[in-house]
Amino acid sequence: MPTPRQQQELGVLLFVANRSMEQRAYDAVVAAGITDITVAQARVASRIGPDGTRVSDLAEQARVTKQTAAYLVDQLEAAGYVERLPDPTDRRARLVRLTDHARPAIEAAGAELVRILDEWADHVGEDRLSAMFETLRDLRELTDPWR
């Protein structure tokens, strides 16, 4: 029978894994010479879908309030990384979309993510990594009330 302290270890493990990915991706962007984005901005920007995403949805996915998400999107917009367009399906809403100016950052982050997953697969094996992926996907029904 597992103890709370072991349960807690799982939390730590999820945290360090996520944090490691995030930090390395962010560092890769900085290493590519893009230094005018903060971690919090990048976290929100990374949730923007190819066809644009509403601020409310970004807030939900990043688990911050709409106000916080809007604040970060404002900064990304001022720096030219995103633009806001009217949402054709709902006149209240606006879609946030990445601009071409964001492309180098996306590519740097993406390339680093590929490297990370390669290393992880090397370390624990492709099969175990895939199994973990699938388990986390299934758990999402519990861990992600939205979507």
Place this chain on the structure above:
Amino acid sequence: MPTPRQQQELGVLLFVANRSMEQRAYDAVVAAGITDITVAQARVASRIGPDGTRVSDLAEQARVTKQTAAYLVDQLEAAGYVERLPDPTDRRARLVRLTDHARPAIEAAGAELVRILDEWADHVGEDRLSAMFETLRDLRELTDPWR
């Protein structure tokens, strides 16, 4: 061959799983009537070991600077949840230790963690959950440069 966007999904999955655990544990503490702790404080406090932990180590584990960790520990100390004692093995250092006042919070959080893991095990099976645990443990060598 996986795409960057799939890699990124893993990051999201790790994030939502961790965030779900953290939020539920925190909510359980609040539901137990303990309302004078913030999430950031709880995050640091949860890393304190049974025999006390140095501020520097807490900072490392929570991935914040020493200054931030010290700031949060100050608040926890002012609220009576932790105390600072001299570290007998190093006169520069001080150990942060949880007080009896923290016990109800620890118990509320621990009980919720047990519930969460029970639900997860029900959802994906005990074996798959354990496998994920082991994989994350092995990955820690890559994801957690310290320890």
Place this chain on the structure above:
DNA sequence: CGAACTAGACAGATTATCTGTCTAATATGA
């Protein structure tokens, strides 16, 4: 012993985050 390093404190600034309120647009339902 002396240089380099480590733990933590102090100061100051910035960033991220929240609660609360407001308007406009949409959805619902009698």
Place this chain on the structure above:
DNA sequence: TCATATTAGACAGATAATCTGTCTAGTTCG
């Protein structure tokens, strides 16, 4: 159809969290 409730997002203000930089005391090691 119209009143009501809900949703998207903006605006204002306050607080919390976080960082960089600097400093002192203590430790380690050649």
